[in-house]
Amino acid sequence: MNHLQKQKTGPVIHIVKRENLSVRRQWLIRGLALTGALLSGALLILALGHNPLAVYRDMLAGALGSPTVRRETVKIAVPLLITAIGVSLAFKMRFWNIGAEGQFLMGAVAAGCFAFFMYDRMPRPVLIFVMLVAGMAGGGIYGMIPAFFKAKWGTNETLFTLMLNYIALVLVQYLQNGPWKAPKSQFPKMPMLDDRARLSKILGVHWGWVMALVLVVLFYFYLTRTKQGYEIAVTGDSIHTARYAGIPINLVIIRTMFLSGALAGLAAVFQVAGSDYTITEGTAGGVGFTAITAAWMARLNPFGMLAASVFIAILERGSNKIQTTFKIPSSASEVLTGMILFFMLGCEFFMNYKLVNSRRRRENP
């Protein structure tokens, strides 16, 4: 029994859940996280042998310094934002759609069918409209496949959507190597879009940005005010409760995943017809995954996603800029972006939990 009598103490730090954090405290935590991110980033930059202040200033200049670069930043933010809204719908339902990348590519391919081969058969407004619809249908149907299997047989959507990404990617590779290869090209790549299939610009950027802003408002109301949004929230909160309430769960899952994929497909049309003017295997370029980051940073709030997407776009542009200015290798600048995002996502933990020194608490209860 002796060892039981030795004085031992409990763990030093306890993790305690917190509720009802005031908005001001939330922003304070976010601010602290950003400061922490910049400071740790500064260490990395110092280790690379540069002046952190100069590098950060250059990042900002590269993303926001002139109208030209601002337009480029917006071009990155638009597909990211639309895709983020898309994945957030699925996440709200606790359907782990990590297949936005594939849905994005399928949207691009579906729109490409018309953009590459039918551009001369219809008037331009009709063509653009058809491309948008095709893109949404392509992405939406691709999103419905895992939803259907989940609803019918309870398959794991995480693995399913992930695998579908690769199928979509390989399909694009096949198309650019074979049937859709530019006729005169030496390289395996698709032709550039005809001018008629390109989107017109508003304030120097394709009009997708207007659409993105409209979607933010639209889906904010969709999630909070409509019956369908309510059904998504109940299904995500507790599937048994949804069944009890008489919500047609299978329909909700399939319908929501169609919407989720359709938004990714729509984002792809803007990317292809507004920015890249062609389709390559890099068309999606990880946007489907970055969208997940944006969605969670914003806690699935569409307005928050607007801010998060612009923030991520600034980081991306900035890290491109410092690669050329300071000859910082792309891997290092990506580490820098990664660190900043890690801090911003990590601070979510401190918004939900706090650490308590249990020794001190024990002394003065």
Add this chain to the structure above:
Amino acid sequence: MNHTGKNVVRMTNITKTFGTSTADRNVDLELYKGEILALLGENGSGKTTLMNILAGIYFPDSGTIEVQGQEVQIRSPRDAFQLGIGMIHQHFKLVDVLTAGENIVLGLPGPLYVDRKEINRKVQELASRYGFDLEPEKKIYNMSVSEKQTVEILKALYRGADILILDEPTAVLTPQETQKLFNVLRNMKEDGKSIIIITHKLHEVLAISDRAVILRKGENAGTVDTLSTTQEELTEKMVGRAVSLAIERPQVPRGKEMLRVSELTCLGPDRGKILDRVSFSAYAGEILGIAGISGSGQKELCEAVAGLYPVSGGSILYNCQTSHGRKMENITGWPSGRIYQQGISMAFVPEDRLGMGLAPSMDMVDNVMLRSYRSTPGLFLNRKKPREISRRLIQELDIQTPGISTPVRRLSGGNVQKILLGREISNDPSVLIAAYPVRGLDIQTSYKIYHMLGEQKKKGTAVIFLGEDLDVLMELSDKILVLCDGKASKVMDPKEVSKEEIGMMMLHFGWTPRHQEVNP
């Protein structure tokens, strides 16, 4: 009562907090050798936490524990065992595919080779010493709840426990099994063991214990000698003020037949019959109580009627108001959404409140409209009426909440249940199914719920009440039915059967009391 025997456990000034809530605050408890101590308190009064501290599962924030006169630090269940403390939890911790004997020696040091014969002999010897019925070679998955409990107790005794803690041991037992358990406990007490039994059933405290320690909201609320106390005194100490323990059973004339279930058969996940040709009717202005040991098909019965569990045979007829007057509509196999859309006002309070009855992270308004949100036209939600209903429910049912926009999971169990039951009765149901509506609630809220069920009955609702506490069930119900292994007994009048008879019927299907049954 004579306490000249020395104390074997003495807990002083024990405090334990979880996050911001305090489970126990400066609690003292003493246990003497050879006594049965009842630890009495409502749900959330900190009794299980206190015992978990003694059993080494939690470590107290402050306070001291002495065992056999020596101060100790109990940091794990293993430490507790070394001190001779064994706890039998409410949820058993047994390996299903092993035998009783194997479970009992599991985790004990011993030679590589397991001599099952020797073990079984020792276990058998131990069992017969205290009067347990046990077959050491029986697999756990073939055992009834009470047999599993026996294994748990023997597991503690086999490890040499002198101090036994039982956490609500009778919650899952029939009256006969409870009697048997109490006899065993008395034998153990004769043998010099010290026993703590956690409970909130007052008549059990009086029946078995020598002393009772009462906790209220995590603090000591008194210690009494059982011989010199009454149920009323215990309740008053437990609740903090005097509470009437009488359940009113308003007598109203029996109305129309509202629900007729005939030959209802449902299959379980293993394709076995989980409900086997169950038949009964529920009448307006009557409470039909359904008794049965847990897992006898109660959950499936409720869910099948509510359109949430697939029916493989039989029929469910519901008395509906149609344009041509009332008629019995066959609703067998209708999903819950269709039942609601057809204007059938069946209310269902499921057993799992936050997992099925409510959306836990949504607020009260969104939960109140859970069943009715579709009834307004258009694509958009209309929260106006649900908001009004929420405010009204808070007033009428005295729901403690910071406001209608607080997520319901942050509320206490009693308030959660009030929201759920309040929503279900807010659209004037003609049938109300309430599955274990007072489970986990404090006495006052429980009586409030009983009262609400009585009120519904007076309004002419056919109430189906599934309960665990047989005393309450028999007091509240106008008719009673026993489910045993998926089969239903005849519908009986609770005034004409005894609690013991109901207990027999819960265990053995087809067992009938001597006197005649009431026709439904």
